[in-house]
Amino acid sequence: MQSVIPASLTITHESIQTLLKCKGHWTIENLSEVSDQLENLTLQPTILWDVAEISEIDSAGIALWQLNNRLFEQKGHQCETIGIRNEHSHLYRLLYSKSFQDSPPPDLPSWLYRLGRETHSSFLGIGTFLSFLGEAFILLFFTLRHPHLIRYRSIGAHILETGAKALPIIAISAFLIGVVVAYQSVVQLQKFGADIFIVDMIGISLTRELAPLITAIVVAGRSGSAFTAQIGAMKMTQEIDAMRTMGFDPFTFLVWPRVFALMIVMPLLIFFADMVGIFGGMVIANAQSNLSFTEFINRLQGALALKHYLIGIIKGPFFAFLIAFVSTYRGFQVSMNTESIGQYTTKSVVNSIFLVIACDAIFSILLTELKL
Amino acid sequence: MTLPIIEVRNIVTSFGKNLIHDHVNCTIHRNEIYALLGGSGSGKSTLMREMILLERPQSGTIRVLGHDLSTLTPLEAIRLRRSWGVLFQSGALYSSLTVGENIALLYTEYTDLSPKLIDELIQLKINLVGLPPHAKHLYPSQLSGGMVKRAALARALALDPKLLFLDEPTSGLDPLSSRQFDALIQQLRDLLGLTVIMVTHDLDTIHHIVDRFTLLGEKKAIAEGTLKEVLAIDHPIIDYFFQKGQHGITR
Secondary structure, eight states: OOOOOBOEEEEEEOSSEEEEEEEEEESGGGOHHHHHHHHSOOOOSEEEEEEEEEEEEOHHHHHHHHHHHHHHHHTTOEEEEEOOOHHHHHHHHHHHSSOOOOOOOOOOOOHHHHHHHHHHHHHHHHHHHHHHHHHHHHHHHHHHHSGGGSOHHHHHHHHHHHTGGGHHHHHHHHHHHHHHHHHHHHHHHHHTTOGGGHHHHHHHHIIIIIHHHHHHHHHIIIIIHHHHHHHHHHHHTTHHHHHHHTTOOHIIIIIHHHHHHHHHHHHHHHHHHHHHHHHHHHHHHHHHHOOOHHHHHHHHHHHSOHHHHHHHHHHHHHHHHHHHHHHHHHHHHOOSSHHHHHHHHHHHHHHHHHHHHHHHHHHHHHHHHTTO | OOOOSEEEEEEEEEETTEEEEEEEEEEEOTTOEEEEEESTTSSHHHHHHHHTTSSOOSEEEEEETTEEGGGOOHHHHHHHHHTEEEEOTTOOOOTTSOHHHHHHHHHHHHOOOOHHHHHHHHHHHHHHTTOOGGGGGOOGGGSOHHHHHHHHHHHHTTTOOSEEEEESTTTTSOHHHHHHHHHHHHHHHHHHOOEEEEEOOOHHHHHHTOOEEEEEETTEEEEEEOHHHHHTSOOHHHHHHTTTTTSSOOO
8 A cells, every 4th residue: 555645735925826736645535634725715816726746636636626726716816727647637627528517406495385385285185085085985885896806815914914913012001001090090099988989990991992092002003004114115116006007906905905904803902902901900909909809890890881891892993994094095105215105104103193083082072972 | 467456266155055156256457347247146246245245255255455355344344345336226326315415425424525525526426427417406216217327326436436336237228328328437447547347238338348257157157358258168158148149249
């Protein structure tokens, strides 16, 4: 390896000209000092670059020289370069032979325009989602008239993936929710000596509200995001286009199996979450206020009316429908760059959790008005 | 005789039970355009990936610019990686960055040049590879296939590498763009003193700009040399690969 002589610049001011004597390796690793030196210079009207002693130069070196040369000329200096070596002039000609032109970055439109555009596109978004739903339902009715087109195997696979494999995480979440609710209520109820009402508290709040909600949130995070990413990746690799050309409709092949699977699985998962959540509450009730498991279950049979349990279960298919549709819809929106998969997966989870909570609120109001 | 730029000696590679290279050798000299040829699955891309430290052979040595790749320290590896540029088959531009930012990334990570100078350099590289000036502000998804290749070449050339690796540089380009791309590579080699190693299937490229090459097949390097030297050898794979007598490439 030959030793590297760092780039250097000697500046000599003469009566009417400044001599810039360049030396050493003007290569990309060695340029920062010289570049700083050139930044703040006071110069005479004429500038003379002496480049004869540059031993090696690369495109960064040449760019530095040319950039500063151009800046000096813009300020009204006379510039001249002497001592250009033959081998260096080749590189210069290669780089600057085509007339050098910079293109300024395109102007950003004003914030008002962007706000308007964003608002407009979100309104259009509602329309595209509705048309997505419409197309899906047209194909659903078509498929129902030709039942041999229903993708049973695919539905089964999704039931396994979104249902059976989700049991552990749902068990942990539901158990902890049961524990939290029981803990908080025990403290309050003990003040009144009303410990036994913890059973009502846990039984009703879990089966009616908390278990469906927590299940839906876990499913949205776990399966909804997977749906978006799967369909998005298929879109990027043109698999969806390939399916279309072969006459395999993406709605029948990708959307409905996922929607059906989730709608079948969700009530079962909510039932499972009910059981585990109540068990969590039982454990805490036993530990904190010495309520035995048998007493708890006896009380539960009286306290928990069937309607609370059924209302919780009924919510399942509705939540599942929202989650599956939003996440598959977002998957189809993915465009041809890697970043958009991440963007739309995020959007899909955020939207489906929001819709689940909104739907739950509507249920609450409706059922209360109906005195259920 | 100067030291070869890349020396591949007795490389053995296998993926599981699938043997790819069985004692492959080749030698690449300074300032030549060298091609790795072979049918699909002959392991030419794998050999290239081994040269650029993306994969490791089971045994054998590869020396790049005098460094043995199997005994590199992490620091040497970083320095070595800076001395080469790689053009991937699909461009592999970062899709969340504009073309300009794709190129700028190397400057901002590895040098402390002023933003003005970086801007000038980006524009130079973009002009050099024949992209229009406004391409700097476009995202990879807005470029055509040929422009993606050119932009990726501009990025590969950012740090003025001595070594340029090209993976199927002309695949997916129309014949005219392919020839322009070839001419560009040749010009860069002549003027910047690059050594170019490419994987290619393009017989025109092989005919016009490649100096020497290795033909891989049957897990071995079947032949190495100039086109003339290789065509003089009688071997079924050579006949098949160059379609001797069918498309005008004859002895």
